[in-house]
Amino acid sequence: MFQAAKSLDDALSAIADGCMLVVPREVAGVPMHATRALIRRGVKRLHLVALPTSSLQADMLIGAGCVETLETSAVSLGEFGPAPRFTAALTVGTIKMKDATCPALHTALQAAEKGVPFMPLRGLIGSDVLKYRNDWKVIDNPFGNDDPIVLLPAIKPDVALIHAAMADRFGNVWIGRQRELATMAHASAKTVATVEKIHDGNLLDDPVLAAGTLPGFYVDSVAVCERGAWPLGLPDAYGADAGHLAEYARMAATVEGFAEYLDKYVYDKCAA
């Protein structure tokens, strides 16, 4: 339950080495400021679940050596090309990859949200995505007739880390249409949010704002990080910083360049 955080690092203390951390897709409000703080702290051995895809965030965490296992459907810089540290890690084999497909991750988080051990999903049969996931099972649909269907075990992260437009002093976080952020919080033991600003008053008191609010009941800590998704965008607030992403793609193409990038944009706190 919600406790006001003293600092960003204090808020992030829930994210321990070796924990399962779920983060949102690249367009849903990615806590990049918090991600840089985690890299500075040197978090290790994360089981990172990107719901259902990621871009810069997963690439940086991988490049910085924070990730042991990655579970997602895709990592890419989009128009800026492949995600270089992700690609390098997978060709060299330095992280364990659990390839998924987008709705499988949504479904597995919803299973945890509903407190059930699994949920079914159509598709997947005959794919190598299924073939390499020995944690997924195929059963004969008990309501059908010779109808194989995939069951996905619930994903129950230790921590959900999200970024959103605002929160109030009660830990309520306004997530708008990004409802997977609520599912992430419901499914996870703890939730840490960074937000652009604090809303005066209680978000749940206004029925219109409440409709887009993740209740503080599910939120353990909140830290204010203005432009906290930079250089990614935040829906309805600001767009991605294309120039910076191009610079990242260029620098992160090599191990040395990536180290320089971290020095310039992560370890130098002022720039972060």
Place this chain on the structure above:
Amino acid sequence: MFQAAKSLDDALSAIADGCMLVVPREVAGVPMHATRALIRRGVKRLHLVALPTSSLQADMLIGAGCVETLETSAVSLGEFGPAPRFTAALTVGTIKMKDATCPALHTALQAAEKGVPFMPLRGLIGSDVLKYRNDWKVIDNPFGNDDPIVLLPAIKPDVALIHAAMADRFGNVWIGRQRELATMAHASAKTVATVEKIHDGNLLDDPVLAAGTLPGFYVDSVAVCERGAWPLGLPDAYGADAGHLAEYARMAATVEGFAEYLDKYVYDKCAA
């Protein structure tokens, strides 16, 4: 997809005799004005699914002979006592009852929303709710060890009938925190909405309103019915009419009294 309705009866034309109709619980915005119109039209043989419970709406539809099968977790007038027409129909045996438990109905609608044939639910084992539902199945959890779990088949209604605060001219309906209304629409082949008023502009254009909006993509018709939930309440708009509900409870206690109630409040269009 959305078409502007010419009238309430026009909007309700999607609700054919014998169809499976899903309606919301008594506090979520019940389309009572539309319910009275359906009774006037004399709709027959409904498979009524009340998600997950009902009060006046189910009781009136049952009393008026519109219901063949009822699937819900409870029907009651709450502080005004038992639902008299429901109780009478079940003791006499004039309708087929499919007793459920609240989360089973939410889950079965979510299965339809996700396009899967079933979903699991914890609980139920050892209950007579399960014993009398031969459409539900128990399997051994494939991810567990001697761990029986109930599977519920998806409920795919023909029509969802809802009432909400407002809609725009594109069929977008603002449902606020009543998110089961979205699940109902997603799960159903068609959706009919009555609303208190029309919102000028497009609800999806405002990120704050959009967060509480059911997109017109899922809505087939919308009719304006001011105080359309009366004598029940509408969240954040108006409360229930306690005097009227007490009058209903009194009158509907007998077949004759219920007929008088219909004459006074349903067949006399002006009063409706």
Place this chain on the structure above:
Amino acid sequence: MCMTSAPLSFRPEELLADVIARLIGDVRHVAVGNASPIPATAALLARERGNGRPYVSLLGSPQHTFWTDGGRELFDCAGQGRIDVFFLSGGQIDGHGNINLVSIGDYAHPKVRFPGSYGSAHLYYVVPKVILFRTEHSRRTLVPDVDFISAPGANAPNVYRPGGPIALVTNRCLFSFANGRFTLDSVHPGHSVADVVENTGFDFDRPAHVPDTEPPSPTTLKLLRETVAPQLAEVYPQFALQVFGVGQSALTG
């Protein structure tokens, strides 16, 4: 039991709320269903004693619930293990802790039909502490075996069941529940073990000496009347007025 002829210095509702508050204990989250003023009083009392812990959700009231994910959120929340205490009742409750919210007589042709099982067939299994509460303590309500099991009191050991009944509170006494049976823990002032035996349709265990239910202390009564009652009046104005003489206007006017 020693009967007192002096008038009680507290109302039965105050005693019951105090008993229930003790059963709630030190937990994170108590949820109270609709139309349950005494459990609501108990939950608010527990919160006052715990300096804000547990978190209390009063389901009938949008002001006292945080739900923003629709009607399913209560059940999902319980399934996640985020509801520690809930209250259930029954048209019938039997000695195995089974509850019946459906019907009396043959299910297909019932003599009496109740509203239905609501969420009991899920919540009774997943909420760690379910407190059964039924003020009417009679052989009509407390029966050897219910006619319809909306939710069973216990399951075979292999059935996933992190939750279940811990107690049954009536107008006459407090039963605890363990290993599929009720035990008479205490009898409320003004009632006797003989009363309880006579009015209970099921077998139950009891120690050689059954204590009286501890009456609410002056501190508790003060807390109930001065601090809890005004909060309660927001949700249960009639109850608060009738039991505590506290009107809603005290807070909102």
Place this chain on the structure above:
Amino acid sequence: MCMTSAPLSFRPEELLADVIARLIGDVRHVAVGNASPIPATAALLARERGNGRPYVSLLGSPQHTFWTDGGRELFDCAGQGRIDVFFLSGGQIDGHGNINLVSIGDYAHPKVRFPGSYGSAHLYYVVPKVILFRTEHSRRTLVPDVDFISAPGANAPNVYRPGGPIALVTNRCLFSFANGRFTLDSVHPGHSVADVVENTGFDFDRPAHVPDTEPPSPTTLKLLRETVAPQLAEVYPQFALQVFGVGQSALTG
């Protein structure tokens, strides 16, 4: 095929959009993934021709999607049967319609790693008309067998699969897909059957005479340039400018 030496009166993108718009046909809802300007052009063209039908969702653009239920809504919507046409591609596509978005070489130690399967392992099964689109038509991309099956082109008859591939559109030609195989339907102006054979790594069927792909009519070109391009410019400003010479300012300025 009769090669023409006269310069084409349309751009390749216009031809491809026209081909795809015909494949879309008369349906209710077309969804187009991120970074897919040519399929988006085709969907908007189909909508213009159909007087507003089909409904078009351009996934990259909040203004051109209706989602309010989070990232899952696209997949739920498809699972409900509410998406009739979708587009997929692949680092490799093989003659069985299998697509590979994951890796080349051994999965555990890949020589090349692509981003990942995205939603293909679900959408390919449930969307009735999936149009495969890959402009690069070479033996590198169109292979006998993919190294990793992100989603298969076909399944055994007992597998639930209301959807799947209906065609593959490349910079050289249009293949249709049925019964687990591709058939060469037409070759785009400026290319030849021999070109196609030489640059395709998989076997495919073809009729004795393979027609040229029908070029876009003057009416279609007018519609594309005057009506579709300004709409496109809202989502793909650079593409609209480059292909159609239309700036975003035309609409929003």
